[in-house]
Amino acid sequence: MSARRTPTGAAVLQPQVTAAITEAVLDELAGSGYGRLSMEAVAKRAGVGKSALYRRWPAKQDMVLAAMAELSVPMAPAPDTGSLRGDLRVVLTAVQDWLTHPRVARILPDLIAESGRSPELATAMAELIGEPRRARGATALRRAIERGELPPDTDLELALDLLAAPVYWRVVARRAPQEDHYLESVVEFLLRGLSVRAPALTLEEPE
Template identity: 55%
Template sequence: MIAAMDRSTDPGPPRGGPVLQDSVTAAITSAFFEELAAVGYGRLSMEAVARRAGSGKAALYRRWPSKEAMTVDLVVQVSVRAADTPDTGTLRGDVLAFLTATDQALRHPLVSRILPDLLASAAYHPAIAAALGEEIGTARRRKVGAILRRAVERGELPEDADVDLGLDFMAGPLYWRTAIRRAPAGPDRIERLTDMIIAALGA
């Protein structure tokens, strides 16, 4: 999810191979996310993306019919890479791993600028809301749901643990802290956050 946003990690095609189409698409993709981080979705212009990508506008319109379609396509494409967190054997291990991975993603400078903007833009653009809900929301719910279910099976959580609110605890505090308050959480904060979330889940 991160690498695709990072132009410096995009070495282009290995060598002399089938270059053209792919390198242009990669340049446009990088430019899109950089521009998104620079001005936000509302002020994102196709012209600026093309300019930043060093391409013509036609190269964009040849691939996507509109800014919204481009956004949905690229965001979905980049979100797919989010891997499942493994079963560590304990609830605390699972939660800690999930939070650490989430924190790492939220710390990425492009992500931390882009994600709140896209989440807010979702209120104005149903297509974006659908894409985010589908690709990010559903995936996250599935992961967290699996973690909580395993914990119930192990007897670490009561049978009637509130999974619905548990989802909000697994995402809310860390997102609020990192993306909204912009107060980065060190490893010790993540540990403590883990303990507090587990206490909340057991209530």
């Protein structure tokens, strides 16, 4: 069977050019923010023509989210340390490292603010960045269920929210100091909260 040939006239996307553009996008985002970022500025910083950008992405939003996903998704591990405690520690450390990454710390709050004004951007962020990262965390939680460390009916979506929320609140919202013991304390709370089944709430009929 003959190898597939690139159609005559089709653009061949060179990986090194894509990498240079991605770096330029992240630098421009960190420096100027999403609203002021322009394709012209990215092309100039990357040392390419605007056509090189449009051959890869149809619009600014697609380019920005592709660059952020390239940076963010690999920073979300799917650990298998052999215990839920160990896996939670790895996941929480990774969330903290992601949120305190020099580029992410400057870019993410701006993108979240922009997504509040643009439902389309919010949806795309969830699909390209949020869901892939959550899928990796869900893998660790499913392993814990298989090991018998979590109940089979564990609400994975709620559990994933609980994993990221304390770290996000502390790092992004409060900008509080990152004490060494903080993540360990969060792990202990999560272990108690996730593995203990609380009795269902019942509403008493009025007499």
